Amino acid sequence: MTVSRMKSRPRRSLLYIPGNNPGMLQNCAIYGSDGVLLDLEDSISISEKDAARTLVRHALLALDFGSVEKVVRINGRDTPYFEADLAQIIPAWPDAIRLPKVDSAQDVLEADHIISALEAKAGIPQGSVGIQAMLETARAIVQVNEIAAASPRLVGLTLGGQDLAADLGIKATKEGLELLYAKSAVVIAAKAFGLEAFDTVFTDVADLAGLAQASAVSVSLGFSGKAAIHPSQIPVIHAAFAPSSKEIEKAVRILELARLAGLEVPEL
Amino acid sequence: MNFNLVKNSLGRLVPANIPGMGDLAPYNGAYARLDGSFTWMPKAYPRRVPAPSTNKVAPSLRAAIERSGLEDGMTISFHHHLRNGDAVVGLVLEELERMGFRNLTLAPSSLGDSHDCAAEAIKKGVVTRLNTSGVRGEVGKAITNGLLETPAIIRSHGGRARAIEEGSLRIDVAFLAAPACDRLGNMTGSAGPTACGSMGYAIHDARYAGHVVAVTDNLVGYPLTPRISIPQYLVDQVAVVDSIGDPSKIATGATRITRDPVQLRIAELGFKLIEASGLIAPNCSFQTGGGGPSLAVAKYVKEYMKGRGIVGSYCIGGITGYMADMLKDGLFRSLFDVQSFDMAVTDSIANNPYHMEADVSWYANPFNKGCLVNDLDVVVLAALDVDVDFNVDVLTGHDGILRGASGGHCDTAAGAKLSIITVPSMRNGVPSIRHQVQTVVTPGETVDAIVTERGIAINPLRQDLLAKAREARLPVKDIGQLKAEIEKTTGVPDEVEFSDKIVGLVEYRDGTFIDSIRRVE
Numbered sequence: 001m002t003v004s005r006m007k008s009r010p011r012r013s014l015l016y017i018p019g020n021n022p023g024m025l026q027n028c029a030i031y032g033s034d035g036v037l038l039d040l041e042d043s044i045s046i047s048e049k050d051a052a053r054t055l056v057r058h059a060l061l062a063l064d065f066g067s068v069e070k071v072v073r074i075n076g077r078d079t080p081y082f083e084a085d086l087a088q089i090i091p092a093w094p095d096a097i098r099l100p101k102v103d104s105a106q107d108v109l110e111a112d113h114i115i116s117a118l119e120a121k122a123g124i125p126q127g128s129v130g131i132q133a134m135l136e137t138a139r140a141i142v143q144v145n146e147i148a149a150a151s152p153r154l155v156g157l158t159l160g161g162q163d164l165a166a167d168l169g170i171k172a173t174k175e176g177l178e179l180l181y182a183k184s185a186v187v188i189a190a191k192a193f194g195l196e197a198f199d200t201v202f203t204d205v206a207d208l209a210g211l212a213q214a215s216a217v218s219v220s221l222g223f224s225g226k227a228a229i230h231p232s233q234i235p236v237i238h239a240a241f242a243p244s245s246k247e248i249e250k251a252v253r254i255l256e257l258a259r260l261a262g263l264e265v266p267e268l
Numbered sequence: 269m270n271f272n273l274v275k276n277s278l279g280r281l282v283p284a285n286i287p288g289m290g291d292l293a294p295y296n297g298a299y300a301r302l303d304g305s306f307t308w309m310p311k312a313y314p315r316r317v318p319a320p321s322t323n324k325v326a327p328s329l330r331a332a333i334e335r336s337g338l339e340d341g342m343t344i345s346f347h348h349h350l351r352n353g354d355a356v357v358g359l360v361l362e363e364l365e366r367m368g369f370r371n372l373t374l375a376p377s378s379l380g381d382s383h384d385c386a387a388e389a390i391k392k393g394v395v396t397r398l399n400t401s402g403v404r405g406e407v408g409k410a411i412t413n414g415l416l417e418t419p420a421i422i423r424s425h426g427g428r429a430r431a432i433e434e435g436s437l438r439i440d441v442a443f444l445a446a447p448a449c450d451r452l453g454n455m456t457g458s459a460g461p462t463a464c465g466s467m468g469y470a471i472h473d474a475r476y477a478g479h480v481v482a483v484t485d486n487l488v489g490y491p492l493t494p495r496i497s498i499p500q501y502l503v504d505q506v507a508v509v510d511s512i513g514d515p516s517k518i519a520t521g522a523t524r525i526t527r528d529p530v531q532l533r534i535a536e537l538g539f540k541l542i543e544a545s546g547l548i549a550p551n552c553s554f555q556t557g558g559g560g561p562s563l564a565v566a567k568y569v570k571e572y573m574k575g576r577g578i579v580g581s582y583c584i585g586g587i588t589g590y591m592a593d594m595l596k597d598g599l600f601r602s603l604f605d606v607q608s609f610d611m612a613v614t615d616s617i618a619n620n621p622y623h624m625e626a627d628v629s630w631y632a633n634p635f636n637k638g639c640l641v642n643d644l645d646v647v648v649l650a651a652l653d654v655d656v657d658f659n660v661d662v663l664t665g666h667d668g669i670l671r672g673a674s675g676g677h678c679d680t681a682a683g684a685k686l687s688i689i690t691v692p693s694m695r696n697g698v699p700s701i702r703h704q705v706q707t708v709v710t711p712g713e714t715v716d717a718i719v720t721e722r723g724i725a726i727n728p729l730r731q732d733l734l735a736k737a738r739e740a741r742l743p744v745k746d747i748g749q750l751k752a753e754i755e756k757t758t759g760v761p762d763e764v765e766f767s768d769k770i771v772g773l774v775e776y777r778d779g780t781f782i783d784s785i786r787r788v789e
Binding site for chain 2: 231
């Protein structure tokens with residue numbers, strides 16, 4: 001799979017799966033999300049880091065994920081797990097790595113460099129493992145344009161809402177208004193460099209109405225998808241990101257007009 | 269004990285004869301006795317005319333047992349409406365042990381988690397034979413370890429009703445727990461501190477048992493009002509005890525819809541198949557279980573019916589509070605309740621005239637003149653294991669130990685227009701689709717589809733359903749392919765090793781024998 005091919009698929013929802021939970025890992029294909037985020041970072045305690053890494057590697061090698069995109073959130077470059085995570089995970093050929101705590105273009109470049117070497121060693125196509133950069137500090141938001149332009153391996157940008165709020169010394173609310181600037185900055189930088197923009201998670205699993213509202217805001221800001229932390233959130237996110245029947249009718253009309261005008265248009 | 273074994277039409281070896289039971293007919297197809305030509309001749313038993321009495325209340329449970337005429341070697345029955353809170357089976361068995369009874373046949377409608385006491389009675393020789401629908405815990409282990417003198421007979425609810433009616437299961441004394449009862453034996457389950465809802469199984473035992481003892485902790489003024497489930501003319505004695513059970517385990521709160529994403533996915537696919545079948549239509553009928561994916565299917569059905577203004581005719585079976593709510597919301601016009609699953613149902617059955625108590629023969633006896641399951645549109649069932657021939661095992665676990673219940677499984681599967689088995693593709697890493705199930709309870713011939721979270725397998729006998737499912741773009745897979753896909757994750761487990769000793773027999777609803785259960789090595 002090439003990076004360019006990866007970009008053509010829907011990424012409305014990305015479901016976080018703790019990397020040390022075999023019961024959940026084995027069911028990645030059935031939750032209904034467009035992608036899964038196999039987590040080695042925040043949901044894994046320090047004593048479980050090695051076990052989770054090994055489990056995720058074997059899951060990638062052994063399980064059938066169907067059409068679900070496989071993204072692994074590794075530990076940040078500032079941790080002792082970063083290189084071991086990459087060394088174990090890249091040869092198992094995930095679709096992308098979600099790189100947390102990205103503060104600068106250098107963070108992306110460093111990961112890119114290591115991934116390239118690991119791809120070559122494992123005999124998998126160069127550039128086939130994408131990077132989603134996760135911005136979680138004020139400094140990262142300031143650097144967002146440089147980060148977005150850092151590497152052709154980059155496929156998406158996302159925010160770490162909770163950590164960013166902590167870095168800003170503010171409280172993350174359900175409405176998320178306090179992160180409006182950061183979110184817009186990420187969306188604009190992503191669009192400018194042809195990347196996907198993923199919105200941060202909605203943490204109240206019981207509040208599906210609140211999630212629907214937050215997802216509608218994500219759509220209105222221009223995000224291409226949103227992370228989920230429970231399978232019950234997926235249909236709600238998909239509903240928000242689905243075009244309205246009016247929008248579909250309009251698109252069909254435009255295509256018909258284009259066809260009538262003799263332009264080449266894709267078959268519906 | 270060695271038996272002369274014959275192969276039935278599923279290729280399963282079953283005894284041709286058992287001492288005390290006579291010749292046994294091997295299973296020969298789910299509908300072989302239902303083509304209108306089969307005859308049955310219920311056995312007649314002598315009955316004693318009781319002297320008229322204005323007070324049937326016995327001084328004690330022991331006195332009631334003494335007066336019942338119970339002797340060693342006879343058959344006693346109980347109902348399982350008190351679910352996991354039942355104390356009556358234990359009370360009676362302990363008293364019987366103290367009185368020195370031996371070699372009894374225990375024939376309850378089913379046994380549950382509160383009935384480890386029956387295993388004790390088996391170990392002590394008070395009980396040496398067992399007829400039931402279900403077993404759990406210690407009783408299952410006792411049977412599978414070969415502690416009974418003759419094989420346990422497992423029957424479906426409809427099959428037990430049939431066996432009682434035809435006399436092949438003769439109940440000498442029925443001890444029927446009564447949440448509310450008067451001095452002449454009128455009783456109901458829909459009132460009292462230990463209310464359990466319907467008494468559908470008990471009604472049938474009361475009609476056919478040689479002697480009926482109501483066991484109650486709630487003796488009410490005569491007459492019991494406003495509802496009588498079992499009338500006084502069927503009851504010989506009333507025994508008053510301190511408590512017939514633990515209300516907190518009898519009347520559990522309303523069964524909740526699962527939040528487990530795997531079960532919800534199964535339920536969603538099950539619902540989509542029902543939708544594709546076209547059977548959710550005005551005046552439809554529906555049955556679903558109270559657990560896991562089955563009840564979650566009801567959620568999707570409810571939303572679909574609500575959204576389209578569809579009003580169904582009736583729901584049957586074990587009734588949950590969820591079904592009672594569907595009745596209240598006007599989505600179905602009536603409920604036939606043979607067994608209530610939770611407290612919400614008790615309120616409904618007591619106060620809503622459209623929530624009707626149905627006895628178990630009415631529910632599922634294949635030999636009567638029209639049981640409810642025969643008119644059923646859709647049933648959603650669970651399974652422990654299924655196999656590539658669509659046979660279903662709801663009795664033996666992966667380790668071969670008995671731990672389930674036949675229940676109404678094979679009755680409803682045979683009767684319904686669409687029978688769907690919902691089952692997770694694997695449990696704790698063990699696959700649920702096998703080459704051959706350990707114990708056939710419901711024959712594949714009566715199963716239309718198996719729904720797992722990884723896809724739907726449709727019985728090749730149902731090409732019509734297969735076409736509809738494909739048209740609806742459901743993830744339909746050949747059952748062999750689905751099995752192989754699951755085994756890519758789980759591998760293929762080693763077979764459990766069994767000895768030749770037969771410790772249980774599964775009787776199909778029509779009285780033929782569909783499978784044998786063997787002792788685990």
